[in-house]
Amino acid sequence: MISLAGRDILHSWSRFVLTGFGLGLLIGVTLTMAGVYRGMVDDARALLNNSGADLWVVQKDTLGPYAEPSSLRDDVYRVLLGLPGVARAANVTYLTMQVRHGDSDLRAMVVGFEPGQPGQPEYLLAGRQVTRSHYEAVADEKTGLRPGDTIRIRRHDFRVVGLTRRMVSSGGDPMIFIPLKDAQEAQFLKDNDAILNERARTAANPALNRPGVPGLLEAVQAAQNASRSVNAVLVQVAPGTPPESVGAGIRRWKHLQAYTRDQMEEILVAKLIATSARQIAMFLVILAVVSAAIVAFIIYTMTLGKLREIAVLKLIGTRNRTIAGMILQQALGLGVIGFLVGKTAATLWAPVFPKYVLLEPGDAARGFVVVMVICTLASTLAIRAALRIDPATAIGG
Amino acid sequence: MNGLGIRIEGLHKRYGSGDTAVDALKEVEMTVAPGEVVGLIGPSGSGKSTLLKCLGAVIDPSGGRMSIGDEVIYDDGWKTPDLRSLRRDRIGFVFQAPYLIPFLDVTDNVALLPMLAGRPNPEARQRARELLDALDVGHRAGARPSQLSGGEQQRVAIARALANQPPVILADEPTAPLDSERALGVVRLLNRMARQFRTAIIVVTHDEKIIPTFERIYHIRDGRTYEEAGQGKAPD
Known part of the structure; x- marks a missing residue:
């Protein structure tokens, strides 16, 4: 037959x-939406992997440093280093901000880290790691920066000395790594006018500017202007030590919050990007419904255009299942063309997206099955x- | 097939019931021998289409008896529940317009019926080519219906009707869209095919050009048939 x-x-x-091409573009958008979600999850995992930490120690009762603000004194890491099972501990700061580059600016997460310690970008695409104490930076390639470029963060210029990859915040902003002290200053140090203002206010406070107590005012002002805070301490535990047991000790005795890797992943994936995931899920549902409506409309219209032929086919003895099969096959054919176009389109345009789009083969396979199911359901009207x-x-x- | 091609006895068809009932056919009597082409003529609303639909097993008569060859196919009820197979294997249809399947080429339009009957594709296509050659459209075997003239399309439609070698062909105004010359050409073909394949052909027509070509004519009026000898001036 x-x-x-x-x-x-x-x-x-x-x-x-x-028609299949038009449907394919819609399927491509659907696959891309799924890829955006996968990319967000993968970015979160990459962020955790690349930090090189087993524990994230943050301010008590916060979900920091990625999901909520967290502030710790920058000497906390010394205390942590003294705990049993802790191999390494290092301060880090995270601040999402606009960074000037020439006449334009770019949005980035500025990370303060201590060279050679947890928090340093592990892999470089080009250039070298930060070796000087100040004013050098390593940037993610998505910033568009190149080694040798100069960027301005707050009051200081930094020279880009290296490039890294897949280092983005949970919001998709590329990271720029700078020395910790510079990052602390960028995050916590006020501008000159504000410092002058603050000094004047402090000097006007009789409790802090007592006659006969020399040095008190200067000490208070120095304390006010010091940048002694960090957002988190990244801890690596000694080999064979369960991170959770070390974390439990930190929570119990140091009045800090310590998250293991699994807990931090839970915060990033289940809490931080949960709203985005629901948003994307809504889009996926809407796109699936629109795709189904389009396929149903097209197949129905094509069938209405063949009423006489179908009547003749039935008259000359064609089985109903042959006619239903013809319509179903056309719907599925439309779905196959649409899926191939969509997959190709998504693969082609994914790298152009500002956020990482991860097109997983499993998602493509599931997408194909869903498209086939949608086409089957959509063909029932025409059948x-x-x-x-x-x-x-x-x-x- | 021995004896008669098709025999219809006391066939009637009633639409609706009670006070609104309409008797579209009343006591239709008709016989057509194998190899014979008869005309069925009647004014609009006389019951021609209803009769054709009953004969074509697409609507149920209300009573009567129909036989194809020696086999009774209807006797106050269909003798087989599979009317689709009955239409496919025992009855050929030629319509006013050719109604060829536009997405199949000429060969497959004809071969489709044997294929639907379960014949292997090569055998069905061989049969189609033989019929197309017999109807002088073999040279258009690979063409699409849209590439054929009206006359060629009607020849292909006749070939399709003959594809499963049915004992009966029902032709519903097959010459209506054609000019005189082509209309007579179609009648010539129907006569030739009837003789060649021993097929009983009933031609429903209004076409004054072809009415004189029938040897026998059935008039249908108010749901009843009346037989009349025709002039039998079959075209050469």
Whole structure:
């Protein structure tokens, strides 16, 4: 038996392919939306992997440093280093801000780290690590910066000495790594006018500017202007030590919050990007419904255009299941074309997206199944219409 | 097939019931021998289409008896529940317009019926090519219906009707869209095919050009048939 669906498709292939192309773009958007979600999760995991930490120690009762603000004194890491099971501990700061580059600016997460310690970007694409104590930076390639470029963060210029990859915040902003002291200053140090203002206010406070207590005012002002805070301490535990046991000790005795890697992943994936995930899920549902409506409309219209032929086919003895099969095959064919176009389109345009789009083969396979199911469901309307056609209509009168 | 091609006895068809009932066919009597082409003529609303639909097994008569060859197919009820197979294997249809399947080429339009009957594709296509050659459209075997003239399309439609070698062909105004010359050409073909394949052909027509070509004519009026000898001026 010949394939009626195949012949019909070949007969009007240009209309079919164009329709499939349009549907494919919609499927491409759907796959891309799924890829955006996967990218966000993968970015979160990359962020955790690249930090090189087993524990994130943050301010008590916060979900910091990525999900909530967290502030710790920068000498806390010394205390942590003294705990049993802790191999390394290092301060880090995170601040999302606009960074000037020439005449333009770019949004980035500025990370303060201590060279050679946890928090340093592990892999470089180009250039070298930060070796000087001040005013050098390593940037993620998504910033568009190149080694040798100069960027301005707050009051200081930094020279980009290296490039890294897949180092982005949970919001998708590329990271720029600078020395910790510079980052602390960028995050916590006020501008000159504010410092002058603060000094004047302090000097006007009789409790802090007592006559006969020399040095008190200067000490208070120095304390006010010091940048002694960090957002988190990254801890690496000694080999064979369970991170959770070390974390429990930190929570119990140091009045700090310590998250293991799994807990931090839970915060990033389940809490931080949960709203985005729901947003994307809504888009996926809407796109699926729109795709189904389009396929149903197209297949239904194509079927209505063949009423007489279907009546003749039924009159000359074609089985209902052959006619239903023809319509179903056309719907599935449309789905296959749409999926191939969509997958190709998504693969082509994914790298252009500002955020990382991760197109997983598993998602593509699931997407294909969903497209086939949608096409099958969408064809039922046309199949019902075709099966209702009376073969007697082929005979005049 | 021995004896008669198709025999219809006391066939009637009633639409609706009670006070609104309409008897579209009343006591239709008709016989057509194998190899014979008869005309069925009647004014609009006389019951021609209803009769054709009953004969074509697309609507149920209300009573009567129909036989194809020696086999009774309807006797106050269909003898087989599978009317689709009955239409496919025992009855050929030629319509006012050819109604060829536009997405199949000429060969497959004809071969489709044997394929639907379960014949292998090569055998079905061989049968189609033989019929197309017999109807002088073999040279258009690979063309699409849209590439054929009206006359060629009607020849292909006749070939399709003959594809499963049915004992009966029902032709519903097959010459209506054609000019005189082509209309007579179609009648010539139907006569030739009827003789060649021993097929009983009933031609429903209004076409004054072809009415004189029938040897026998059935008039249908108010749901009843009346037989009349025709002029039998079959075209050469």
